[in-house]
Amino acid sequence: MRIGEIAALVGLTTRAIRHYHHVGLLPEPERRPNGYRAYSIRDAVLLARVRRLTELGLSLDEVRDVLAEDAGREPAEVLEELDADLARQEADIRERRCRLSALLSEPPDATGPVSPALAALLAQAPRTDSPSAAKDRDHLTLMDATNSGSQEIFTLLGTLVADPAVVELYERLDALAEAPVDDPRIAPLAADLMAAVPEELFAAIPEDGVVVTGFKEALLAEYAPAQAEVVGRLMDAFMERGRG
Amino acid sequence: MRIGEIAALVGLTTRAIRHYHHVGLLPEPERRPNGYRAYSIRDAVLLARVRRLTELGLSLDEVRDVLAEDAGREPAEVLEELDADLARQEADIRERRCRLSALLSEPPDATGPVSPALAALLAQAPRTDSPSAAKDRDHLTLMDATNSGSQEIFTLLGTLVADPAVVELYERLDALAEAPVDDPRIAPLAADLMAAVPEELFAAIPEDGVVVTGFKEALLAEYAPAQAEVVGRLMDAFMERGRG
DNA sequence: GCTTGACCTTGACGCGACGGCAGGGTTTCT
DNA sequence: AGAAACCCTGCCGTCGCGTCAAGGTCAAGC
Numbered sequence: 028m029r030i031g032e033i034a035a036l037v038g039l040t041t042r043a044i045r046h047y048h049h050v051g052l053l054p055e056p057e058r059r060p061n062g063y064r065a066y067s068i069r070d071a072v073l074l075a076r077v078r079r080l081t082e083l084g085l086s087l088d089e090v091r092d093v094l095a096e097d098a099g100r101e102p103a104e105v106l107e108e109l110d111a112d113l114a115r116q117e118a119d120i121r122e123r124r125c126r127l128s129a130l131l132s133e134p135p136d137a138t139g140p141v142s143p144a145l146a147a148l149l150a151q152a153p154r155t156d157s158p159s160a161a162k163d164r165d166h167l168t169l170m171d172a173t174n175s176g177s178q179e180i181f182t183l184l185g186t187l188v189a190d191p192a193v194v195e196l197y198e199r200l201d202a203l204a205e206a207p208v209d210d211p212r213i214a215p216l217a218a219d220l221m222a223a224v225p226e227e228l229f230a231a232i233p234e235d236g237v238v239v240t241g242f243k244e245a246l247l248a249e250y251a252p253a254q255a256e257v258v259g260r261l262m263d264a265f266m267e268r269g270r271g
Numbered sequence: 272m273r274i275g276e277i278a279a280l281v282g283l284t285t286r287a288i289r290h291y292h293h294v295g296l297l298p299e300p301e302r303r304p305n306g307y308r309a310y311s312i313r314d315a316v317l318l319a320r321v322r323r324l325t326e327l328g329l330s331l332d333e334v335r336d337v338l339a340e341d342a343g344r345e346p347a348e349v350l351e352e353l354d355a356d357l358a359r360q361e362a363d364i365r366e367r368r369c370r371l372s373a374l375l376s377e378p379p380d381a382t383g384p385v386s387p388a389l390a391a392l393l394a395q396a397p398r399t400d401s402p403s404a405a406k407d408r409d410h411l412t413l414m415d416a417t418n419s420g421s422q423e424i425f426t427l428l429g430t431l432v433a434d435p436a437v438v439e440l441y442e443r444l445d446a447l448a449e450a451p452v453d454d455p456r457i458a459p460l461a462a463d464l465m466a467a468v469p470e471e472l473f474a475a476i477p478e479d480g481v482v483v484t485g486f487k488e489a490l491l492a493e494y495a496p497a498q499a500e501v502v503g504r505l506m507d508a509f510m511e512r513g514r515g
Numbered sequence: 516g517c518t519t520g521a522c523c524t525t526g527a528c529g530c531g532a533c534g535g536c537a538g539g540g541t542t543t544c545t
Numbered sequence: 546a547g548a549a550a551c552c553c554t555g556c557c558g559t560c561g562c563g564t565c566a567a568g569g570t571c572a573a574g575c
Contacts, residue, residue, distance in 0.1 A: 031522065032485040037417050041523090046562055061570055063523055068489055072409060075416035083367050083374075087561070103375065110371050117364045123327050124357050130327075131350055165316060172319035173281050241276040245312055275551065285552090290533055305541060307552055331532070 028066040037074040047077065052091050085109060144181035145171045152188040157197040158204075162249060183228045196220055206253035213253060217260040232265060277310040281318040291321065296335050329353060388425035389415045396432040401441040402448075406493055427472045440464055450497035457497060461504040476509060 034041045047053040053073060057065045073094070080090045089109070093102045130140060141149070145167060152160075167181070187193060199216050206212070243262055247255040278285045291297040297317060301309045317338070324334045333353070337346045374384060385393070389411060396404075411425070431437060443460050450456070487506055491499040 028485040028489040029523070036419065036486065040562080042562065042564085045525095050561090061523080063570080066489060068410060068413065068493055071417070071489075072413050075413060079416065081561090083371055084364075106371060106375055110368060110375070113364050113368050113371070117361060117368070120328075120357050120361045120364070124354060124361070127327055127350060127354050127357070131347065131354070166312065169312065169316050169319060172323065173315070241272040242280065245272040245310060245315075249312055273552070284533085286533065286535085289554095294532090305552080307541085325532090 030064050033066040033071055036071055037078055039074060039078055050087055052087055084113060141168060141171050142178060144178040148181045148185050151185055153191060153194055155194050157201050159200040160197045179231050183225060183231055186225055200254055200257060203253040204251045208252045208256055210253050213256050217257050220261055221264055272310040274308050277315055280315055281322055283318060283322055294331055296331050328357060385412060385415050386422060388422040392425045392429050395429055397435060397438050399438050401445050403444040404441045423475050427469060427475055430469055444498055444501060447497040448495045452496045452500055454497050457500050461501050464505055465508055
C-alpha cells in the first residue's frame with residue numbers, strides 16, 4: 028500500500044502518518060524503487076491502534092509509551108492517569124459553563140458579575156453622579172474582581188454608605204478638582220472622612236491585600252492634585268492604623 | 272504600578288500581560304523615564320475583566336471582541352457560541368471517558384477492544400496455532416478497527432469457523448510456506464477454500480470496503496509465494512463474485 | 516508521444532497562549 | 546559596593562498536525 032491508501036484505510040491523513048514517522052512514533056517502512064513508502068498490513072494494524080489511542084486523548088508521547096509496552100502493565104497506568112486528567116477537564120468545563128450561564132442570565136451591566144456582598148453594597152448606596160463616587164465604585168469592583176479584599180469589607184462599608192451624609196463628603200471631594208494642593212478645605216475634609224469610617228473597618232484591612240506596593244501611587248494618579256492630597260492622607264492613616 | 276505589581280494584583284504573569292500588549296489586546300501604557308511600563312487603576316480593571324473572560328475559555332480574539340463591544344449586544348452572541356462549544360467538548364470528554372473505562376475494565380489482551388460480533392467470532396473459532404489462522408485473525412481485527420467491513424461479515428463467518436474442517440484448510444495453507452509457486456497442491460486448496468465459503472458471504476462483501484487499491488498486494492506480501500498464489504486466487508474470485 | 520491529473524517526495528512555516536532564556540539596564544537593600 | 550529583585554526586548558519552544566512550495570512518478574486518454 029502507498030501512504031494515501033493506508034491513510035484512507037485507517038482513517039488518518041497522509042500528513043498525520045508522515046508526522047508519526049517524523050516523531051518516531053512509527054518506523055519508516057520500506058521504500059519502493061521510486062521512493063514511495065510501501066506499507067504492510069502490520070503497519071495498518073499499528074496505525075489503527077494509534078488512531079484509537081489518540082482519539083481517546085493520549086498525546087503522541089503517551090501513545091508511544093503504551094505501544095512500546097515492555098513492562099506489559101504500563102498501559103493501565105497511563106490510561107488511569109489519562110482518565111483522571113479527563114475528569115479534571117470535565118469538572119473544569121462544567122464549572123466554566125456554570126459561570127457562563129450565570130453571566131448569560133444576568134442583565135448586561137457591562138461591568139461583569141460581582142460578588143453578592145458587593146452587589147448588595149452597590150444597591151444600597153445612594154444614587155449620585157459624583158465622579159469621586161464613581162471612582163470609588165470602580166475601585167471596589169476591582170478589589171472584588173481580584174479578591175484582594177475580603178467580603179467582610181463590603182458589608183462593613185454598607186453601614187457607611189447607608190449614611191446620607193456620605194454624599195456630601197463626595198461632593199466636597201469633587202469640589203477640589205481644580206483646587207491647588209494647599210487649599211484650606213483639604214485638612215478638614217480628610218478629618219471628616221476619617222471620622223466617617225467605622226472602627227471595625229480598620230481591623231478588616233488585610234495587611235498585604237490591595238496595598239500592593241505601587242497601588243497607592245496608581246490610585247492617587249487618578250485624582251486631581253488637591254483630591255490626591257486628601258485621598259493620600261486617608262490611605263496613610265489607614266495603613267498606620269492597620270499596622271498599629 | 273509596575274508590571275509585576277499589576278500582575279500580582281490581578282493574578283496574571285508579567286509575561287501574559289506583555290503578550291496582551293503584543294497582540295494588541297491591551298494598549299501599551301505610558302512609560303516611566305526609565306522605560307518601565309506605568310499602569311493605572313483602569314488598566315487593572317481591564318486586566319481583571321480579561322482574566323475572567325480567558326478563564327471562561329474565550330480566546331484572546333474573542334476577548335478582544337467582547338471588550339471592544341461597539342454593538343453592545345455582541346457579547347451574548349460570543350458567550351452563547353462559547354457555551355455551545357463547551358457543551359460539545361464536555362460530551363466529547365464524556366464519551367472518551369466512557370470508552371476509556373471500557374478499556375480499563377477489560378482483560379489486557381493487548382489487541383485493544385473489538386466489536387462484539389468479532390469477539391464472538393474469535394471466541395467461537397477453534398483453538399489452533401496455525402500461522403495462517405493467526406494472520407487471518409489479525410486481518411479481521413484490522414477490518415474491525417477500521418470499520419471497513421460490516422459487522423454482518425463476522426456473524427456470517429461464524430458459520431464457517433464453526434466447521435472443524437476449516438482447521439485442516441489452514442494447515443494445508445501452512446504447508447505451502449516453503450513450496451514453489453507451481454506446487455500442484457495450490458489449485459485444489461484454492462477450490463476447497465472457495466467451496467467452504469457460504470454463499471451469503473459473497474453478497475456481504477462491500478464494493479469498496481477493505482478492497483482499497485493496493486490493499487490486496489499488501490495482504491499478499493504477508494504470505495510466502497505459494498501461499499500468496501492461493502490467497503490471491505481466493506481474492507480474485509471474491510471480487511469477481513462481488514461484482515457479478 | 517504528450518498532456519493531464521492524481522499521486523508521491525522533502526522541507527519549512529503557521530497556529531494559540533504563553534513559558535523560558537539570553538543579554539542587558541535599574542532600583543533598592545545591605 | 547555588591548547582591549537581590551525588579552524591569553526591558555527579542556527569540557525559540559511547545560503540540561499535532563494543516564498548508565503551501567517545489568518538485569518527481571505513474572496511469573490513462575488524446
